[in-house]
Structures are given as structure tokens and as C-alpha cells.
Amino acid sequence: MIKSMTGYGRYVSHDQKRQITIEVKTVNHRYLDISCKIPRELYPYENELKKQMKGQLKRGRVDVYISCAGEQLTDKKMQVDWDVFEQYLNNINALQEKGNVQGSLSIEHILSMEDLFYIEEPDHLDEQLFEIIKNGLQKALEQVVEMRTVEGEAIQKDFHSRIRLLKSYTAQLEEHAKSMETQQFNSLKEKLETMLDGKGIDDERIVQEAAIQIEKADIAEELTRLHSHMDQFIETVKKNDSIGRKLDFIAQELLREVNTIASKSILSEVSRIAVEMKSEIEKIKEQVQNIE
Template sequence: MNVMVTSMTGYGRSVSQVGDGRLTVEVRSVNHRFLDLSTKMPRNLLFLEDTMKKLVTNHILRGRVDIFVTIEGKDLVEKKLEVDWDLVDQYVKHLQEIKDRYDLTGTMSIDIVTKLEDLFQIQEVDQDEERVRKVIIDTLEDALTVLTSLRQQEGDALRIDLEKRLKSAHSLVAELEKRRKIVSEDYRERIKTRIEEYVREDWKLEDTRILQEVALLAEKGDISEEVTRMYAHLDLFAKTMEEQGSIGRRLDFVVQEMHREVNTIGSKSNDMEINHAVVSLKSEIEKMKEQVQNIE
């Protein structure tokens, strides 16, 4: 069965050399109910944030996605140190006034000036916006390609595991169905025996009221409807895994329905073999639920 299951967990990284500069883009994705994007990059690149997020949506439908952009060197981003000369003049003037007012001795050194706050600022010089855009977007595209490949590889492993557990669950439901028929017949016989022991000799087993009570008692322990619905849920799960796109939330819903049915079966049955099968089925469903949490 050739199906495409994609994991929400993955990591992609790409590096581009631009002259003396080095651009690194990293993309990390983890589980999330919806698509949640976050970017961390130099402030002068924030104009690219919307474009980058749109590009991510071409590759990813669901998950928490963090994008990290780091730049080394000066080919893409050039930094320039600026001095606030007006603020320097004010500092020097007021320091001299303090010295004169209190008749202080000593001279002002460069060490004092460099310790004064807000005198120096590092400014990033704007580069060719279109050139920067192309380099970063191309590098992000490469990182997303790596990420997508890893998510698909992880998805293949999830699919194989889920198919195995689906097969196991189907076998357990078949056991429940087989045992249900035996238990149902045995239950009827026990009810019949108990009635014959306790009713008066002049009562007949065919009495309408007695038959109604027998039917009600038998129905309380009957799991045929739950077994039928379990088969339907298993089939729906298998069909959903064959679909394209974001299927994780739908699979999670189907698993919840399976869990509800198996709990009902457990509460209805007093048969030891059915109870053992229920425990095994619950275990498989729990493992399926854990795996489904990772699917996009």
C-alpha cells in the first residue's frame, strides 16, 4: 500500500556563501494542532518575514515551525559604528562643570568617555534589497527541501508502525466477534437454566414477559454493535491514511472513537477472554494515538 504519511517533526539547514559573507538558514518543526510559524533573524531582514512564511506554507500544512537566519561577514549586512557627538559634548561639558563647582582635581581620560552610556551605536547599512531577498529565499527553499525530506522519512516509519498496529487491532476485534457469539449463546443458556430453576412448575418458558426479560438481560451484555462500529473505525482509519494532505487530526478523531467503543465493550462484558482481548486492544489503540500525534 503506497500512502504518503508526513511527520510533523523535522529539521533542515542550508548555508550560502555570498562573497565574504555566510548565510545560514535553519528550519525546525515539531508537533502542533495548527500551523504556527516563528522567525528569528536580524532586524534589517524583517521585511522578508511575510514572504518567508508564505514559502513555508507551500511545504508544511501543520506543526510548530521555527526559522533561524544568521549572517556572518559583511557582504550581506555591513555594520557601521556611529558616535552621538551632541551627547558627547553634553557629557564633557557637564563633567567639567562638576569639576569646577566642587574644585575637583584630575583630568578627563578616554577611559571615562568610553564608559558613558549611549555614546556609540552600531548601525546596519542597507544593502541591495532584491539581492538580499533572492539569497535568503533561495537558501530557505533549500532548507525546507531538506526538512520536507526528513519529515517524509519519519512519516514512512510512522505509516509502517500504524499499519502493523492496525492489523493487530483488526485481529483482536475479530477475536471479540468470535468470542461474542460463544458468550451470547452461553449467556442465553444460563438465563434459561436460572429461570427453569426458580419459576413455578406451572409457568412456561414461552411466557411473553419472561421472554422480554431474557431479551433485555441478553442485550445488556451484547457487544455486537460495538464490534461492528470498531470494524468501521478501523476501515476509516486505513482509508484516511491513504489520503493526501493533512490527515493527523482526522486520524486522531478516529482513534478517539475507537477508544470509546473499546471502553464500552469492557464495561459490558463479564467474560474473561473478552476482557483480555479488550486490554490488548486498548494497548494497541493507545500506541496508535501516540503515533498519530506526530502526523501532519
């Protein structure tokens, strides 16, 4: 079953301390490109979170947003740098002795000392809290995959419909190809007779010229390859894998064969059918761009 690359998932976890919101958005992209906008406390875990996402998603631009309201993810503690404080005191005492400075040190003076206080943060999250985040991310990813699957099913139906139409057009081309030799012969004969003002001309010469022209206009090989590419396209769609780039290649080959047929065309009806086929293939190529 094919999947699209467009999806969205959201999960909210909350308790008495905090609320954690996780959002995952995915759109088209040639490769798998993951961008995380997360609290700084989660920076050490970013690679692990990306690994979790890579297990679910194979292709597309992925934007992940994790936010926290309420208490922070880690318990921050304010600490005093006692070495710095001791240096302050030593220097103050030295100033008083050498400069005969009088006065006492107040709490206001202490609070104004630079680099005396600093915030200490744990270098890791509480294990239970990180499990909550990973489980929440998994829930959001499941929503994304479900959305991508539903859209993929709709695209797959559209593919089958368009391939059936292309096969119908190909069958029409095959019918025209059968009568092309006779029409080419008669057309060339009329042109030669017109050029010779109605004078007779050897049919053997016409046959030779017609054979050359018919060989140039023969579309049998292109028709055979069209059938092969269409069958390969349908078989690829059935695979449960990342198939977007392969489908894009096959669609390009379909378009190449139809363009060749159009360039060889000697019949207006064949040209018309080729135009219709190119229109259908372009629509397939547009849809393929959103396949994982």
C-alpha cells in the same frame, strides 16, 4: 503519503564577503506555528519568508534561525546630522559673545557632541542577496520535508500493522458474540435455579429475562462501527494531505467503541480482548500526535 511533524534542515551559503547559515527545526504542534529568529535587516521580509514556509509545511511548531557572519547584510553608512551641528555652532558662538568666552572648537569637542552622528541603513536588501537567502531557506525546507516523509513512512507501516491486529481482535469478538446468547441463557438459568434451591422454573421466563440481558449486552453495532472506523483510518492514511487531526478523531472513535464493548462484556475473554485493543489504540493515538 503521511508526514510526521518532526524534522530538521540546515543550509550554509558563503562567499568572500559573508557566510549565511539557515536552520529549520520542526516539532509537534496542533497548528502551524512559525517562529523566526533572524537578523534585524530581515525583519521587513519576515512575512515573505513565512509565506514561503507555509507553502511546504501544513502543521507543527517551526523554529527558523538565520545568522550572518562576516559583512553585514546591508551596507551601513555613518552620517553627520548637519542641522544639529549648525545648532551646536550657533549656540557656541552665542556663549562666546554673551559670556566673553575665549577658545577654539577642537575635533575632540565635536566628537563628544551627542546625536551629531548616526548610522544610515538601507530599507531593503540587495535583491540578489535576498534571493540567496530564499534559496537557502528552500534547501533547508527540502531537508525538513524529506525527514518528515521518511519518518511518516515508518509511522504508516506501524499504523497498518496495528490496524491488522485490531481487525484480528475484532474477528475474535465476532466469534464470541455468536455464542453469547447461549451462554447468557445458561448463566441466567443457573443463577435462578440456585436462588430457587433447585426448584424448577419456567423456561419461558428464563428466555424473557435472557432476551433482556442479551439485548443490553449485544455488541453487534459496536463491531460494525469498529470495522467502519478501521477502514476509514486506512483510507485517510492514503491521502496526501494534512490528516493528523482527522486520524486523531478516528482513533478516539475506535477507543469509544471498544470501551462500550468492554462495559457490555459478560465474558472474561471479551474483556481481555478489549483490554488488548485499547492498548493498541492508545499506541496509535500516541503516533497520531506526530502526524502533520
